Amino acid sequence: MAKPSTSSGAKRATKSAKDEAGAVELTETGTAVEETARKTTGAPRPPQHGFLSRLYTGTGAFEVIGKRRMWYAISGAMVAIAILSILIRGFTFGIDFAGGTKVSFPRGDTSVTQVEQVFRDTVGSSPESVVVVGNGSSATVQVRAETLTNEQTDKLRDALFDAFQPVGPDGQPSKLAISDSAVSETWGGQITQKAVIALVVFLLLASLYITVRYEWYMTLAAMISMVFDVVVTAGVYSLVGFEVTPATVIGLLTILGFSIYDTVIVFDKVEENTHGFEHKTRRTFAEEANLAVNQTFMRSINTSLISALPIMSLMVVAVWLLGVGTLQDLALVQLVGVVVGTYSSIYLATPLLVTLRERTELVQNHNRRVMRRRKAVAGSKTAPADDAADVDEGETTENAAVSTAATPAAPAPGAKPVRPTSRRTQRPTGKPGAGR
Numbered sequence: 001m002a003k004p005s006t007s008s009g010a011k012r013a014t015k016s017a018k019d020e021a022g023a024v025e026l027t028e029t030g031t032a033v034e035e036t037a038r039k040t041t042g043a044p045r046p047p048q049h050g051f052l053s054r055l056y057t058g059t060g061a062f063e064v065i066g067k068r069r070m071w072y073a074i075s076g077a078m079v080a081i082a083i084l085s086i087l088i089r090g091f092t093f094g095i096d097f098a099g100g101t102k103v104s105f106p107r108g109d110t111s112v113t114q115v116e117q118v119f120r121d122t123v124g125s126s127p128e129s130v131v132v133v134g135n136g137s138s139a140t141v142q143v144r145a146e147t148l149t150n151e152q153t154d155k156l157r158d159a160l161f162d163a164f165q166p167v168g169p170d171g172q173p174s175k176l177a178i179s180d181s182a183v184s185e186t187w188g189g190q191i192t193q194k195a196v197i198a199l200v201v202f203l204l205l206a207s208l209y210i211t212v213r214y215e216w217y218m219t220l221a222a223m224i225s226m227v228f229d230v231v232v233t234a235g236v237y238s239l240v241g242f243e244v245t246p247a248t249v250i251g252l253l254t255i256l257g258f259s260i261y262d263t264v265i266v267f268d269k270v271e272e273n274t275h276g277f278e279h280k281t282r283r284t285f286a287e288e289a290n291l292a293v294n295q296t297f298m299r300s301i302n303t304s305l306i307s308a309l310p311i312m313s314l315m316v317v318a319v320w321l322l323g324v325g326t327l328q329d330l331a332l333v334q335l336v337g338v339v340v341g342t343y344s345s346i347y348l349a350t351p352l353l354v355t356l357r358e359r360t361e362l363v364q365n366h367n368r369r370v371m372r373r374r375k376a377v378a379g380s381k382t383a384p385a386d387d388a389a390d391v392d393e394g395e396t397t398e399n400a401a402v403s404t405a406a407t408p409a410a411p412a413p414g415a416k417p418v419r420p421t422s423r424r425t426q427r428p429t430g431k432p433g434a435g436r
Contacts, residue, residue, distance in 0.1 A: 062297065065290040068351035075228060075348050082235020089238050094245035095183050096191050100128065101148040103156060105166040105178040107132055107139040114163070115141055122159040123152055153180050195249040199230075202253055206260050214267055217356045222263050225349035229259050232340045233333065247330040255337025262303060262345040266296050270350060278366050281373040285363045289354045293346055304342040311335045 064071070095102050112130045119127045127145040148156070157178045160166070168174035203226065210219040233252065237244060269292035277285055315331040357363050 062294050063290065064293045064347065065286045065351055065354050068355065071347040071351055075344075078232050078235075079228060082232050082238070085235050085238040089241075091234075091238055092241050092243045094243045094248075095144060095181070096246050097244060099183050100144060100146050101153060101180060101182045103143040103145075103153070103160070103178065103180045104140050105160060105164070107141050108164060108166060110141055110164045112141070115143060115160070118159050118163050119143060119145070119156065122156050123148065147182060147184070153182070156180075191246060195246070198249070198253060199256075202256060206256075210260075210264070210267075213264075214271060217353055218267050221349045221352040221356060222260060222267070224352055225263055225344040226256055226259055228344050228348055229256060229337065229340050233336050236336050236340075237333070242332055248333045251330045251333030252337065255334055255341055258307060258338060259341030259345060262300055262341060263349045265299060265303075266293060266345055266350055267353070269293075269296050270353065278362055281366075281370050284367045284370050285357055286354050286367075289350055293350050297346070300342055300346060304338055307338050308335060311338065 112132060115130050116127060119130070123145070125145075127143050129142075129144045131142050133140050133142055157175060157180065160178055161173070161175050165173040166177040168177040203223065206226070207219050207223050210222050230252065233255070236242075237248070242248070270289050273288040273292045273295075274285055277283075277288060283291070311331050311334045315335070358367075
């Protein structure tokens with residue numbers, strides 16, 4: 001039995017290394033091999049469609065997965081900015097979390113500076129904040145300060161009434177138009193603890209559902225995406241100084257629900273496209289996931305717009321016209337969360353899923369098969385005589401047939417059919433297989 005030559009072994013090793021490098025390049029660039037094959041064979045470039053047409057048709061024209069390193073960098077920068085803001089600036093906690101006293105009354109012709117001066121003259125210290133909420137006749141002045149005693153609160157109410165004469169519902173000046181509320185720091189700590197518990201329970205239930213419904217790769221990608229949503233939303237609140245209240249926590253849980261809903265929609269399409277992918281050689285796992293993202297683009301955009309419009313209406317009507325501070329906190333966190341959640345479900349969750357799956361042997365082997373098939377198809381059109389020697393022993397029957405099968409020449413138009421002849425007499429015979 002002859003031993004294989006060293007040159008043949010080196011050739012197979014070199015070819016294997018080339019296949020490995022080609023598979024990596026394929027997963028990173030998506031359609032790079034198809035573009036090369038198009039240039040080699042002289043095939044016409046596919047028709048170019050407009051932006052809106054590509055959005056609605058979902059043909060995979062938007063490269064999301066192939067550029068996932070760029071999206072990772074953008075997402076990492078957003079998280080870094082958010083964390084730095086949280087560490088440096090911190091949060092502006094509402095009275096329910098930090099404790100203190102809040103006094104509010106109808107604005108009328110009152111200015112913030114006048115209210116601050118009355119507070120200092122009465123209490124002997126400056127208030128933590130004085131803000132005007134609402135607009136027009138429904139505008140109110142809200143004064144927040146450290147916890148005041150009952151005596152200090154009564155003196156402040158008397159001083160504010162004497163200085164500004166706020167009117168009640170009947171249109172007459174009344175002390176009842178001035179309201180106050182006090183929250184202890186202990187109560188604020190309890191609220192914070194319950195908010196954290198609610199957040200952890202939500203994340204656990206969401207991860208359990210995704211694991212049961214899909215797979216743990218999707219669970220890990222979705223959980224990282226939701227943590228991203230929480231950190232970035234918190235960073236936005238820290239940057240702009242939004243007040244963190246119990247309504248903020250409620251809104252945060254709401255937008256996490258929206259984020260997981262949008263992520264599940266994309267994952268559902270990814271699962272549909274990649275079902276049985278190991279038995280196909282038309283697209284890689286990354287390309288199938290990119291197609292799924294494209295096919296759900298319009299659904300994600302429409303969902304985000306439908307969710308954002310009522311929130312914006314809530315901010316305009318309930319906050320600017322009615323001056324309801326609780327609705328303001330709820331609307332702000334929901335508006336920020338909808339934008340961040342839409343971004344993460346498209347540009348973070350699905351790319352993370354592809355990165356995790358490409359570490360598995362199943363996906364790596366499938367990518368190599370796709371690479372070999374594309375090379376075989378491109379080579380069969382340019383140099384069919386050389387393809388037979390390049391087919392690997394482990395290649396599938398489908399790929400080997402494409403590259404090595406000999407195609408019989410078609411008879412010329414009008415030619416007479418060739419009848420089988422007998423080997424002994426060389427005369428035509430009607431028996432099938434004669435002469436073989």
